Amino acid sequence: MSTLRISCATVNQTPLDWTGNLNHILSAIEEAKKEGAEILCFPELAITAYGSEDLYLSYWYPQKALKQLEKILPYCEDITVAVGLPVRIHEKVYNCMAIIENSELKGFVAKQFMAIDGVHYEFRWFTPWEAHQLIKFDFFGKEVPLGDMIFEKKGIKYGFEICEDAWRGKIRPGYRLKDRKVDIIFNPSASHFAMGKTLQREELICESSKIFNVTYFYINLLGNESGRMIFDGEIMVARNGEILLKNQLLSFRDFQVKTFDYDSDSESHLPIITSLNKNEEFVQAAALGLFDYLRKSKSKGFVLSLSGGADSSTIAIIVAEMVKRGIKELGVDNFLRKINLDFSPKSSHPEKEIVGQILTTAYQASENSSKSTFDSAKALSESIGAEFLNWEISQEVKSYTQKIEKAIGRKLNWEKDDLALQNIQARARSPIIWLLANLKNALLLSTSNRSEGDVGYATMDGDTSGSISPIAAVDKYFIINWLRWAESHLNYTGLKMVNNLKPTAELRPLENQQTDESDLMPYALIVEIEKLAIRDRRSPVDIYLILKDELAIDNDLLKSYVKKFFRLWSRNQWKRERLAPSFHLDEFNVDPKTWYRFPILSGSYEEELKELDTY
Known part of the structure; x- marks a missing residue:
């Protein structure tokens, strides 16, 4: 019987934070040693952080990573x-796993396939390694092997599939590892978070353990490394098609170590039953994303223009949850130290006190704002403990409109100047909320969502203003339903008024009874169109033909909605190019920097939309 005690470590790293990254690795090695681990596997690119972007293309950055590796060697006595x-x-950069045994570098395994879909652009930086190829590499005067190879410990053979390697079907390295009769496959990954993605991974890892007749270890990076992608820090072990070990995802800790006793003769274990709740995944990932963004940017808190509506209210709750969840996992003192807040709470339940220190909300009323949205914003802000400010922007709007009226020689009116009069109200709010954020050395949170990004239903330099846009990758229909879930399941009674309001920009006179869906179309329909248009890359005609059989909507009305979506989508790409950085939270998003590129200038689907009229 052959046994090995194996640890997997997820780490929350940051590009260019050499000391912090090294300390996380060394701390994880120390903990694994205390647990008696004989092998410890970290995720891919753990030394530098995955999100290093074009730093990989420099000569000095990979060289410094090797020097960091050299610093790790002395801490690896009696462990692999x-x-x-x-x-x-030379001119090429490879994504590698370094294998150290008893403080000696044994070699490098190089990644064979690059991720180039969705949020990934790995071919920009890395060259795929060829199967079976092995060379000698000069590691500070010592030649070590680099390439496609396997290793052995205590008679147990193991190899690697590095992240994307495992997603390549019949050509993946796992088949060659099976031919080499390995007992264990490690999959060190930097796999971005998306709601529901853990189920895909479970399926892949369980199936891999059966196909290759191995114990399969999966180790993912953790946290919001560099601004947009969030990693969930998932660790899983599977054998015979069953999950044997799974950790807590989306931890607020700097690292996690999970240890597993590998037994080559063991046939079965009790399976791990995993439950998945998309609502819970969303709030945990967004809360962790804000936590990392706050501390890594070294900001002093958040400022939020709280309208009383769904989007800004969602973000307020996420901040409150960031505090609640951070305290629960890290403890009050450690949480406050992490976010650099010099504050001593007086209460034994200090969540509201801390929210009051880091979140400032402001209701900015125009002449078209209602009492119901003011009451909604005030009630929610006070219920979570945030500082609540309010002021009117009527004087600023009047000043702008009077200046332009004088310049053009006529009065503005809603019949002729509807869009301009709406936008000036949104833009008038931006300078003063930025002023508040600057005064507090805080991050300004932008409130636009993915549905608005699709159709440009947001004012550039208005409600799109911000340092970070936490929900820009999430559709409005999901947000509306999530808020109801948060009220009942997370016990935010302050959401009651929010959930009783219809989404509205409140930019037209109140007697117009403006609502978002009357301006656009039902949010649930936008979700269906965008999935087919953006995620599945379907044409307007394809989308119409698919949806007319699935939805109970008049055919002419459905055509008009499809046309409206594509026309608005095309003319508003420039807005998406300028949105604040956003978290990738769903299976796809519309950020051209991370998921979907589209020309700023185009023919706006004119021929394709005319074709709709023939059906």
Whole structure:
């Protein structure tokens, strides 16, 4: 019987934070040693952080990563450690796992397939390694092997599939590892978070353990490394098609270590039953994203223009949950230290006190704002403990409109100047909320959502203003339903008034009874169109033909909605190019920097939309 005690470590890293990244790795090695681990595997690119972008293309950055690896060696006595880093060979950079045993570098395994879909652009930086190829690499005067190879410990053979390697079907490295009769496959990954994605991974890892007849270890990075992608820090072990170990996802800790006793003769274990709740995943990921963004940007808190509506209220709740969840996992003192807040709570339940220190909300009323949205914003802000401010922007709007009226020689009116009069109200709010954020050295939170990004239903330099846009990758229909869930399941009674309001921009006179869906179309329909248009890349005619059989909508009305979506989508790409950085939270998003590129200038689907009229 052959046994090995194996640890997997997820780490929350940051590009260019060499000392912090190294300390996380060394702390994880120390903890694994205390647990008696004989092998410890980290995620890919753990030394540098995955999100290093074009730093990988420099000569000095991969070289410094090698020097960091050299610093790790002395801490690896009596243990085998696999850790990821970039390795440059002449003009090419390779994504590698370094394998250290008893403080000696045994070699590098190089990634064979690059992720190039969705949020990933790995071919920009890395060159795929060829199967079976093995070379000698000069590691500070010592030649070590680099390439496609396997290792052995205590008679147990193991190899690697590095992240994307495992998603390549019949050509993946796992088949060659099976031919080499490995017992264990490690999958060190930097796999971005998306709601529901853990189920896809479970299926892949369970199936892999059966196909290759191995114990399969999956180790993912953790946290919001560099601004947009969030990693969930997932660790899983599977054998015979069953999950044997799974950790808590989306931890607020700097690292997690999970240890597993591998037994080559063991046939079965009790399976791990995993439950998935998309609402819970969303709030945990967004809360972790804000936590990391706050502390890594070294800001002093958040400022939020709280309208009383769904989007800004969602973000307020996420901040409150960030505090609640951070305290629960880290403890009050450690949480406050992490966010650099010098504050001593007086209460034994200090969540509201801390929210009051880091979140400032402001209701900015125009002449078209209602009492119901003011009451909604005030009630929610007070219920979570945030500082609540309010003021009117009527004087600023009047000043702008009078100046332009004088310049053009006529009065503005709602019949002729509807869009301009709406936008000036949204834009008038921006300078003063930025002023407040600057005064507090805080991050301004932008409130636009993905549905608004689709159709440009947001004012550039108005409600799109912000340092970070936490929900820009989430559709409005999901947000509306999530708020109801949060009221009942997270016990935010302050959401009651929010959930009783219809989404509205409140930019036209109140007697117009403006609502978002009357301006656009039902949010549930936008979701269906965008999935087909953006995620599945279907044409307007395809979308119409699919939806007319699925939805109980008049055919002419459905055509008009499809046309409206594509026309608005095309003319508003410039807005999406300028949106504040957003978290990738769903299976797809519309951020051209992370998921979907589209020309700023185009023919706006004119021929394709005319074709609709023939059906």
